[in-house]
Amino acid sequence: MAKALIGYLGGPTSDQLRETAALHRRIADLEAEIMRLKVENDGxxxxxxxxxxxxxAGDLMEPAAH
Structure with missing residues (x-):
């Protein structure tokens, strides 16, 4: 039904296409940031x-008080 409506209305506008492309870029940027943080965290x-x-054990012992 949605495809029929979009076809009937003439499809997505240029603004919608630009917004979709911007959202795809943002998703790719966020995925890259997640991977960078995972690598940093692993290190x-x-x-x-x-x-x-x-x-x-010697590293954990406190010096004796005098």
């Missing part, structure tokens, strides 16, 4: 794991 998690793996 941070890797760094934390490396630091935790290198912690010894």
């Amino acid at each position: 941070l998690l890797r760094t934390i794991r490396e630091r935790v793996d290198n912690v010894t």
